[in-house]
Amino acid sequence: MICGVGIDLVDVERMERLLERWGERAVARLFTPSEIRHCRGKVNRAECFAARFAAKEALAKALGHGWCEHFRWLDVEVVTDRAGKPSFVISGITRELVLQKRVFLSMTHIKSHSAAIVVTEEC
Numbered sequence: 817m818i819c820g821v822g823i824d825l826v827d828v829e830r831m832e833r834l835l836e837r838w839g840e841r842a843v844a845r846l847f848t849p850s851e852i853r854h855c856r857g858k859v860n861r862a863e864c865f866a867a868r869f870a871a872k873e874a875l876a877k878a879l880g881h882g883w884c885e886h887f888r889w890l891d892v893e894v895v896t897d898r899a900g901k902p903s904f905v906i907s908g909i910t911r912e913l914v915l916q917k918r919v920f921l922s923m924t925h926i927k928s929h930s931a932a933i934v935v936t937e938e939c
Contacts, residue, residue: 819917820936822877824870828928831869832862846872848893866930867923868894875904875921878934879913886913894921 834842843852847868855864871894876887891910896902902921906914918937923930 817938818935819938820878820880820934822874822879822934823931824873824877825929825931826866826870826873828860828863828866828925828930831866831930835862835865846889848890850895851893854896860927863925863927863930867925867932870930870932871902871904871921871923871934874932874934875919878919878936881913886910894923 843865847855847865851865851868855861855868858864872889872892875892879887881887886909888908888910891906891908893905893907894902895905902923904919904921906919914936916939918939920935920937921932923932925931
């Protein structure tokens with residue numbers, strides 16, 4: 817049974833400005849080392865970071881907790897399989913929020929925006 821849905825849309829130019837203004841400081845607070853390596857290897861790194869940011873926001877919304885003390889940015893990592901299908905690796909204290917749940921993620925992006933939708937299901 818579906819127990820949560822979250823969606824988020826991120827302006828890629830806004831992400832680019834954030835990256836330019838705050839640089840490593842922002843990147844290290846929002847993304848895991850693996851996510852950083854992945855996005856830096858892309859032609860449009862801001863688009864890649866924006867999609868991952870949207871995914872994390874959408875997950876927080878789907879869980880119904882928003883950004884609370886139990887939801888930490890670096891506990892949530894977006895990974896992709898060989899076919900490009902995205903999913904989450906969730907660790908630390910945030911993992912407690914997804915116990916007994918299945919989490920589904922879809923992301924998309926165009927030049928100007930990145931979006932993500934997350935659906936959670938009770939196991």
